[in-house]
Amino acid sequence: MNLVIRGGRNLDVRTNEFEIRDVFVIDGRLASAEGALGVNSFDIEIDARGKWIFPGLIDLCARFGGVIDQNLELAQREFDAMSSGGITDVVISPDEKLFLDDSSEVEMLLHRSDRFASTRVHINGAMTKSLGVDLLSEMQELKRSGCFGVSLGQAPVPDPKTLLSLMQYAKTMDLPIFISPRDKSFYDDEVMFSGERAIRLGLPSVPNFVEAIAVSTILYCAENSGVQVHFSEISTALAVDLIRQAKSKGMSVTCDTTINHLHLSDADMEDFECRYKLRPPLASPKDRLSIREGLRDGTIDAISSGHSPTSDDDKNLPFGEAAFGASGFELLLALVIKWATEDEVSIPVALSKVTTGPAKILSMPSVSTSEEGAPANLCIFDPDHHWTVDCSNLKSSSKWTPFSGETIRGRVHQVISDGKLIYSEND
């Protein structure tokens, strides 16, 4: 299929400059104007005047919860949510409803994503059976069935001896580890961070150092085992500091934060509103500033959606009993742009946190809008469209997000993955 995008402002990721230029896609790959000379007619012509064109988004931290194996319609909605959010690649990690600890689950998920033929799925298999602490998963088999890496999802990090063993085995199988640093001893109380808010609401809470304890344990074990580690969902200043130090020592660790922790703190929570119930919980305004500083100085490599779908039944409960998690696929891009505007970060630099930054972590080949022969994974974005987040209009099956009611800037118009148009706003 041949496709042309005319008149858009095209981001060159090598120079971080936008330029108005037509983009040609021939047989799924980017082509130069000269390369497209021989094409008489295009299957699809997109008028992108006034729009931005940049590489498709790569979301390093999302999970499907129970929705993916319930029924195809729910699964389809999550894939629709991804593609309409401009996401062309997503990393799915295990969770307590979808363990991804054996090859049949991994193959099922890959089969489903092939069937929907939209966003590419990169799977982290479970490091342990049922995300427990006493039995390694069959990592060789997981790798053979298509897993990119392994993860504990949001399960607590085991004791150092067990963790080291898990890492040594993963390293042997040459699998990177994606890990959300949740401390085991504080795990059950990690509903909020300690402070005025938690004490006032009488909710279980943990001190602000618990994430850093887990990060510290992971760093020691990673250094010893030599395994490649990516930290997911970093939310606190102390954890950012530890990762910054590790990087400055030359350790090849990477990390992401989520749109929730980039924009919100516990000061933004409405009392007992379960759409703010997240794992990790929202930290203090000071932590949020440190997250932003970490993004600016390169300590934090990527921004993820942290997408965790939850059903109404699991959220319509008292705060302490309600499920953790929020919908994020459809908000990721607009919230990255919002951060860029608020902190006066240039748009190309901000976009690198959802494009070239995560691409490096996934060892993906060229991510580009202009490199001839590169795979055509593109997002066409209208920066002037302002919209209000209305949960009932989200494509995801999960309607819970702390951003509901907020007006944000920018909307995805079209998304092209491997040269195919997988989303068009007018559809």
Add this chain to the structure above:
Amino acid sequence: MNDSQMGERGLRHLLSLENMPKEIVIDILDRAEEFLSAASGGAKKVPVLRGKTIFNLFFENSTRTRTTFEIAAKRLSADVVNLNVSTSSQSKGESLLDMVNNLVAMQADMFVVRHSQSGAAHLIAKHVPSGVHVINAGDGRHSHPTQGLLDAFSIRQYKNSFDGLRVAIVGDVLHSRVARSQIHVLKTLGVDDIRVCGPRTLVPGTVSDLGVTVFHEIEKAVLGVDVIMMLRLQHERMAGTLLPSPQDFFRGYGLTEERLLLADNDVIVMHPGPINRGVEIASSVADGPRSIILPQVTYGIAVRMSVMAVLLGNSL
């Protein structure tokens, strides 16, 4: 105060005392006083809520609190249904909101809710239709507003005014919904000198965020105070990593006659009950002349009558 408890005509639900307008607090206390004097004049039962149906929804066992709400409702001539939920539909897997919706369909006018989770009463209040009222009878560690109001009422009975009062709250503040409600209502009523006291495991420094002064030595906390409010220590916290033993707690923080001497001569001693003798308080103090623990129980009924009358009065 959470706006979710206010309706067009005033207080619609009683969920928390945080930032509750002073005039509403005073109105509840004044009406409690009327019920109290009517009862002592022989008119225990009044027809204020005739024809209304009140459901006591207790997800946590508490015979005492449930009984005082039941008596209060019956004295107002309401029909009362007691549901001990921990042994009924929750074990059949019915969700909290499904259950509430069913009871609403039975034309409930008011729910009195006790639940082990902070925010449970807020959740129910958010989902009931207008015309249905919710009283929080204790949610997790968060709030126990009728206890806070009855404590304020009790203080007013003995001290007349809240101006310049010095109040010490002693015990497990961290896990106490009673302490939070006491602190909120006392601040509303103008008490500036509120001291909380206990070991750091039960009274961490962050408690000062509630606008109180934190003490870890009871001798300093009770010095010169007009009111001492002891908190109940839950059995599961008496021995573990928060406290070594009930004896050790009593050694450090139990209210003894010697410690009572450090307070003002006219100090009153309060406790939400049921008391653990020899753990929070010496028997001689609990039964002594400064104790108003039993009058608190009597006032509790009048205050709960008043709250029910105010809420249902706001929907008439």
